[in-house]
Amino acid sequence: MADPQVLVAGAGPAGLTAALMLARAGIAVRVLERHTEPFEDPRAATIHPPTMEMLFESGVTADLLAEGIRAPVWQFRGREEGVVAEFDLSILADATPFPFRLQCEQHKLCRILLRHLEAFAHAEVLWGVTVADAAQDADGVTVTTSEGDLHRAAYLLGADGGRSVVRKSQSIAFEGFTYPERFLVVTTPRDMAAKGYAISSYVSDPVTWCALFKVPGKAPPGLWRIVFPTDPEAPEAELLDRVAAARRLATLIPDPEGYEVVHTNLYAVHQRVAANFRKGRVLLAGDAAHVNNPLGGMGMNFGVHDAILAAERIAAVLAGGDDDLLDRYDRQRRKVAEAFLQAMTIANKKTLEEKDPAARLARLDELRATAADPAKARAHLLKTSMIEGVRAAAAIP
Ligand SMILES: Cc1cc2nc3c(=O)[nH]c(=O)nc-3n(C[C@H](O)[C@H](O)[C@H](O)COP(=O)(O)OP(=O)(O)OC[C@H]3O[C@@H](n4cnc5c(N)ncnc54)[C@H](O)[C@@H]3O)c2cc1C
Known part of the structure; x- marks a missing residue:
């Protein structure tokens, strides 16, 4: 393949989603992945309704539905109290065609994305290639690999996980904290x-x-x-x-x-957000841009949402669209990463571990009352199923 228009660092869920969406838009894309084959570490496994909606047109959702387990109901319990509240996503049937969580492992999503990507001659994944550095100039980005090769493209998407070399190469801060416990x-x-x-x-x-x-x-x-x-x-x-x-x-x-x-x-569990999701010709998506605890099952979903928007914006700019589209990507995704992803996952952990007996009982009562009131339950489900965050991002100019 000649020089691609876009380089993607990392063949995780975010990188492969971006690559597929770019390929579908007719953009020549090359993914660089340090592992020699798809990685099977047991990590994310919950897919929320907006992710199924966003991946529907590509055919990926149909494959996920064939492999996953549908979970319309989730529970909140107390260890001593038993079931405190049950939330049924079926009540969101008017808000989403997929009113359930889908349980399907992250590595299966990656394999499905790879299968779909294979249909495009202008897309390729180079396995066993480690990004060591990235530098940009007025016309493009040059990636140097640990193997000593150079790759050049108009744009680079850093989807290379929490320890992102791409993020570090652009001196983008990764602010937040790490919990003492693993x-x-x-x-x-x-x-x-x-x-x-x-x-x-x-x-x-x-x-x-x-x-x-x-x-x-x-x-x-x-x-x-x-x-x-x-x-x-x-x-x-x-x-x-x-x-x-x-x-x-x-x-x-x-x-x-x-x-x-x-x-x-x-x-190890971190709560961090990158200071910028876009710097010139380099964009960040997924864990490279934000990391959070897994309570609520949101990290991977959020990364897929980043990837879809980043791909759409890069394709639009390559087709002659205004460069501000890329700044808007930063404004939208960074804002909801802070206001929803970070805030909700931090709150989820706090609710589960609350040590103060009065505060704990008050929180359990609040959850009982939320589940018992259809309007409150609906609002809670719109938030926890990530629908509200997606709507909030779309409203950011
Ligand atoms: C225990 C646990 C449970 C979780 N559960 C959920 C859940 O239920 N739902 C949910 O949404 N999220 C969950 N998450 C979070 C989720 O796993 C991550 O958010 C997700 O993996 C991020 O995807 P990504 O593509 O951004 O990064 P990654 O999956 O980390 O992929 C990055 C890729 O980049 C490659 N790479 C890294 N550095 C380089 C380099 N220098 N050069 C080339 N390639 C490189 C890596 O090998 C990797 O393939 C969980 C996480 C943990 C730890």
Whole structure:
């Protein structure tokens, strides 16, 4: 392929979505990915209604629906109290054609995007290529790889994750904080639905809060993943030990048979937003632009939304559109990253872990009242399903 019009750093959900949307717009695009094949780390698995809407026309949503598990209802629980509130997305049927969460692993979304991308001769993914630096001038951007190659294009989209080399190459600050505790994700084949848990459930507790969700896994009946906070002082090997993880699970949800644990992983959790999502010919999308805790399942969705808008704007500017379209991308996405993505995920964690007994009971009462009142439940669902944030972004001039 001759020089592409756009380079994308990173073949994660954000990078591949952007590449597909650019290719569909007739733009020559090259993705540079340091891994040698699609990465299968168990991470995001919840797809919200606006993401299914945005990916519908490309055919990606149909493939996701074929592989995913629909979750119209999610629960909020107290460890002692049991079910506190149930929220049913079906009441949003007039607001979205997809009134449910779809549980489908991130790596499956990536494989679906890759399959669709293969249909375009003017799109390519170069595997095993690590972006080391990027420099821009008046006419374009030059990317230097660790392998010593140079790639040149009119625009570069940094979708290279939380530690983005592209972001650092442009000296864009990544402001925010990192929680002292890491999150432990425990995967078990035990069917938590048989114990009354919804496919997506949050369990508040001042000490051992957790979030549970079902994923399709390799075959039915699927797997359950449970996310816990951990003691910052605890050694990593102890936290990752599967026998200890099974005990941790049994403490939360007693089971005479105990638990089989098939996987454990540990994540550092950050809340950060880049100071700019656009600097000249370089744009940022996905985790390169913002990172947040996984409670609410929003990070990957938000990155896909960034990618779709960034691709649309870059295509418009390449077709002769006003350069301000790219600044508007920054204004829109950065504003909602701060006002919705950061604010909501920080609040979700605070609600789950609230230690003050009076504040905790007040919050549980508020959630009960929200679920019981159809107007309040609808407002809550519009927010938590990311519909409100998408509408707010569209309204930013
Ligand atoms: C435990 C956990 C659970 C989560 N659950 C959810 C959820 O339910 N819902 C949700 O929406 N989000 C969730 N998230 C967040 C979600 O996983 C991320 O937001 C998502 O992966 C971001 O996608 P991305 O494409 O921006 O970045 P990434 O997925 O990180 O992809 C970046 C890509 O860039 C590549 N790359 C990095 N550096 C370079 C380089 N220098 N050169 C070339 N390539 C490079 C990487 O190899 C990678 O393939 C979760 C995260 C965690 C940790």
